[in-house]
Amino acid sequence: MKEILPGVFHWKTFHEGIQAYVHSYYLRATDPPVLIDPRVPAQGIEWFASHGAPQHVYLTNRHHYRHSDRFAERYGAQVWCHKDGLHEFTHGEKVRGFSHGKTLPGGVLALKVAALCPEETALHLPLHGGILSLGDAIVRERGRLGFVPDAYMGDDPEGVKRGLRKAFLKHLHEREFDHLLFAHGTPWIGGARAGLHAFLDRLER
Numbered sequence: 001m002k003e004i005l006p007g008v009f010h011w012k013t014f015h016e017g018i019q020a021y022v023h024s025y026y027l028r029a030t031d032p033p034v035l036i037d038p039r040v041p042a043q044g045i046e047w048f049a050s051h052g053a054p055q056h057v058y059l060t061n062r063h064h065y066r067h068s069d070r071f072a073e074r075y076g077a078q079v080w081c082h083k084d085g086l087h088e089f090t091h092g093e094k095v096r097g098f099s100h101g102k103t104l105p106g107g108v109l110a111l112k113v114a115a116l117c118p119e120e121t122a123l124h125l126p127l128h129g130g131i132l133s134l135g136d137a138i139v140r141e142r143g144r145l146g147f148v149p150d151a152y153m154g155d156d157p158e159g160v161k162r163g164l165r166k167a168f169l170k171h172l173h174e175r176e177f178d179h180l181l182f183a184h185g186t187p188w189i190g191g192a193r194a195g196l197h198a199f200l201d202r203l204e205r
Contacts, residue, residue, distance in 0.1 A: 001026075001041050001042075001043055001047065004187055004189050005029075005127070005128045005131075005179065005189060006029060006128070007027060007028040007029025007030075007127075008025065008026075008027050008028075008029055008127070008128070008131070009025065009026040009027075009028070010023065010024070010025055010181070010186075010187050011023070011024055011041040011042070012024070012186075013039040013040070013041065013042070015039070015066075020184075022037070022039065022066070022183060022184060023037070023181075023182055023183055023184065023185065023186070023187070024036065024037055024038040024039050024041070024066070024183075025037070025038075025133065025181050025187075026038070026048065026051075026054060027106070027125065027127075028051060028052045029127050029128075030106035030107060030108065030125065030127070031106060031107075032052075032054075032055040032056065032105060032106060033048075033051075033052040033053065033054045033055060033106075034054055034055065034056045034057070034058060034105070034106045034108060035054045035056070035057045035058070035068075035071060035077070036057075036058050036059075036060065036123060036133050036181065036183075037058075037059060037060055037064040037066060037135065037183045038054075038057060038066055038067055038068060038071060039066045039067045040067045040070055045070055045071070045074050048071075048075065049075075053075040053077075054071055054075055054077050055075070055076075055077055055078065055105070056077055056078050056079075056080060056104070056105050056106060056108075057071055057072070057077050057078070057079040057080065058080050058104065058108060058110075058123055058133075059079065059080065059081040059082075059085070059095075059121075059135075060120065060121050060122070060123065060133065060134065060135025060136070060183055061081070061082075061085060061116075061117055061119050061120050061121065061135045061136055062081055062082075062085030062086075062087075062088035062089075062117070062119055063088075063136070064135060064183060065079070065081075065088070065089070065093065065095075068093075068095075069093060072094060078094075078096055078105075079093070079094065079095045079096065080095065080096050080097070080098050080104060081095050081096075081097065081098075081119060082097065082098055082099070082100065082110065082118075082119035082120075082121050083097030083098065083099060083119070084117075084118035084119040085117070085118070085119030098110050100112035100114075100121065106125075107125065107126055108123050108124070108125055109123070109124040109125075109126075110123060111123070111124055111132075111171055111175070112167065113134075113135075113137045113164065113167045113168075114163065114167065115137070115160050115163030115164045115166075115167060116136055116137055116148075116153065116160055116163075116164065117136075120135055120136065120137050121135065122134055122135075122137065122167075122168075122171060124171075124175050124177065128178070128179065129176070129177070129178035129179070130175065130176040130177030130178055130179070130193075131177055131178075131179045131180075131181060132171070132175070132177040132179070132180050132181070132192075133180075133181040133182075133183075134180060134181065134182055134183065135183045136148055136152075136183065136184065137164050137167070137168075138164070138168070138182070138196075138199075139182060139183075139184040139185050140180075140182045140184070140185025140186060140188065141184075141185055143186075145195065145196065145199040147161060147164070148184075161203065165200050165203050165204070168196060168200055169200055172193065172196065172197055172200070176193075177192065177193055178190055178191065178192060178193055179192050180192040180195075180196065
């Protein structure tokens with residue numbers, strides 16, 4: 001666990017299902033504390049008891065349920081996913097739906113990304129100059145921004161990329177943020193807005 005900004009914690013764990021490391025976040029700086037795309041860290045689930053029990057869990061898409069059930073059971077946390085992804089949860093998972101454009105508990109704004117899948121969501125947090133948390137829409141590998149492989153983008157990968165670019169250009173125009181949190185890749189702390197803008201510009205060229 002690393003505190004990357006005051007009250008914002010990041011960790012990575014190995015996801016056996018996809019055979020890759022994935023990234024999770026805990027925000028004690030929000031009121032109440034929340035988790036984003038969580039798996040249990042090496043410190044164990046009890047770590048959170050002494051730092052502020054998370055009351056809400058936010059999924060950037062339906063595939064990121066991960067260990068949410070453990071946090072719901074231990075802390076009574078409410079798990080949230082965009083309503084278009086709720087069909088994924090057919091085994092008794094207690095997941096509440098939200099709509100894009102809604103402000104959720106903790107002051108977390110759910111922004112529409114879609115394109116990749118209908119429920120793909122970016123989460124905007126008005127903390128430390130603004131934080132934008134991303135799911136599968138944009139990944140960061142070795143410090144560089146990119147997309148998931150074309151094989152995960154359906155029958156029209158180029159169309160999906162155009163849709164993602166359009167969505168993030170809109171968010172760049174409408175939202176202030178200086179940091180990016182990734183479900184797949186290390187967080188970008190400071191200067192991330194300019195980095196995202198440069199990435200989207202390169203796509204156009």
